[in-house]
Amino acid sequence: MTDDTLLSIRDYNIVYETERPVHAVRDVNLKLQRGEILGLAGESGCGKTTLAYGINRLLRPPAVIRTGSAILHDKGGYDIDINALKVKELREYRWDKVSMVFQGAMNALNPVISIEKQLGDIFSTHRPQMSKADRREESAGLLDLIGVGRDRLRSFPHELSGGMRQRVMIAMALALKPQLMIMDEPTTALDVLVQRDILQEISELRSQFGFSVIFITHDLPLLLEISDRIAVMLQGEIVELGTAERIFRRPDHVYTERLLQSFPSLTGERGGFIRSGNDETRTKDEAIV
Amino acid sequence: MSTLEFRNVSKEYRVRGASKLKAVDDVSFSLEPGKTIALVGQSGSGKSTIAKMLVQLERPTSGEILLDGKPVPRFGRGLRDYRRHVQMVFQDPFASLNPFHPVEHHLERPLLLHKRSTRANLDAEIEQLLTRVQLTPASEMRSRKPHELSGGQRQRVAIARALAPKPSVLIADEPVSMLDVSIRLGVLNLLGDLQREENLGVLYITHDLATARHFSDEIMVLYKGVVVESGPADDVILNPQHDYTKRLRDASPNPESQFATP
Ligand SMILES: Nc1ncnc2c1ncn2[C@@H]1O[C@H](COP(=O)(O)OP(=O)(O)OP(=O)(O)O)[C@@H](O)[C@H]1O
Ligand SMILES: Nc1ncnc2c1ncn2[C@@H]1O[C@H](COP(=O)(O)OP(=O)(O)OP(=O)(O)O)[C@@H](O)[C@H]1O
Ligand SMILES: [Mg+2]
Ligand SMILES: [Mg+2]
Secondary structure (H helix, E strand, O other), X not given: OXXXXXXXXXXXXXXXXXXXXXXXXXXXXXXXXXXXXXXXXXXXXXXXXXXXXXXXXXXXOOEEEEEEEEEEEOOOOOEEEHHHOOHHHXXXXXXOOEEEEOOOHHHOOOOOXXXXXXXXXXXXXXXXXXXXXXXXXXXXHHHHHOOOOHHHOOOOHHHOOHHHHHHHHHHHHHOOOOOEEEEEOOOOOOOHHHHHHHHHHHHHHHHHHOOEEEEEOOOHHHHHHXXXXXXXEEOOEEEEEEEHHHHHHOOOOHHHHHHHHOOOOOOOOOOOOOOOOOOOOXXXXXXXX | OOOEEEEEEEXXXXXXXXXXXXXXXXXXXXXXXXXXXXXXXXXXXXXXHHHHHHOOOOOOOEEEEEEOOEXXXXXXXXXXXXXXXXXXXXXXXXXXXXXXXXXXXXXXXXXXXXXXXXXXXXXXXXXXXXXXXXXXXXXXXXXXXXXXXXXXXXXXXXXXXXXXXXXXXXXXXXXXXXXXXXXXXXXXXXXXXXXXXHOOEEEEEOOOHHHHHHHOOEEEEEEOOEEEEEEEHHHHHHOOOOHHHHHHXXXXXXXXXXXXXX
């Protein structure tokens, strides 16, 4: 049997080298399996997006990868050292091997280009052999898949609701069937029913095509439901990593415990938890190097 | 100030290459001072369209929007006053902040423009606002540019900006969607305090049924532009009448039952 690790991250440290440097990712070590859905949770500002940008080689100064490596074990049987990718190689790497649904995805679409053209452009860039008719059919199929519907192909981004735009970005990330999809808060504007349909689709596609997903959110109940494993991040560090069930039953870290406890219950006592948000023990200061 | 009322409001859009779309279909409600109404519903059901009509970024195709019984002012000084009293937190914090200006700039303008602050105590006001939304240390955060902030941090800037002119009505479109629970509850509690102490009226748009229930007096459920159910928050969640509300409630993640030992 071959090793089925898709991504290995070792001793990863990222710092924003500003006047008061921010050590946003600290000593992260992580192995992601092929076909796995890994949930990444943690409070606002703890470094989730920064880590995801590192893996996608999207960091810009003043962000610096201080130490560490990220290796993608391609299904073609060779390794890709992500930190060492050249500009030309990056073009092939992004979208094709690793795709990303950006946080704030509803703002990431080009406002003056129709949905049809934005989806079509991914195919014409990465699959130049595809015919125009095929491109249109693929794009329409993707819109159906995510529940926006093919009759919105000719719409422009501002004519779609926030959640619809978010779903178009998910469609773009799925378009080329990459080996890894990083989804950064992809469902903040989606109601639970739509959210569920989409996650179901992603899960089916995953078993069909065998890709892995890193799913970033602060929504722990959602993560417990969809993830194989969950990593909990606190001030740049991964403080806990385990199966969803283990994390739910026996969290190791007090922070995880607190995350699990502070969710308001939908049908429980009204107002019981209100004010528990102002937890004095919370460390609010940022991680400063 | 100030009861805002929607009376039989509808909004139609044209969809390219297809027929017309009724994004909002004959919706009526009234938002009273000191009350919070939660607006929940399907993605694309018309929630943001309602919000945009309330702050006059969109005009209804038919129906009326009334402020204390009179049509809302549409121009001039009346409109300027209205704009101060009715503030909005937009759904997308990534689009609504100016990338060229630091955090403090976004707060300075509403504070000075609406005479909520003098030059002399501006600094203190800014830091107080940032602290209230838990963007700390405020003295450091105030000089950051939007791209130097995480998603949830930007969302809190947007909230602070809306609160700066001390509005009497706040339209908050998914204001806490990117915040983790502890900060989320902190921000919602802050809105709750303002509602009680300063009589703030809040329209809270969310897809999170749990916070809708715990932080609102009333819930309205929107489905394809139509209000299919509305009433006291507990009634709507604990005893939903409409099929869509039931499905929405039953689909909410529930770890207790997922890992229940058989
Ligand atoms: N360009 C920058 N300069 C300085 N600090 C930055 C910069 N970009 C991000 N940061 C800081 O780095 C830390 C990590 O940010 P990151 O965006 O990774 O957080 P996050 O976990 O994704 O948070 P959220 O859940 O709110 O999106 C935050 O404290 C943020 O303020
Ligand atoms: N300018 C426009 N032109 C055409 N259609 C529009 C326009 N603005 C909104 N729509 C359509 O109106 C409907 C309602 O959109 P709205 O943004 O109000 O939904 P929403 O309830 O806020 O959804 P979400 O939860 O996804 O943000 C959608 O079908 C949307 O595509
Ligand atoms: Mg983020
Ligand atoms: Mg919306």
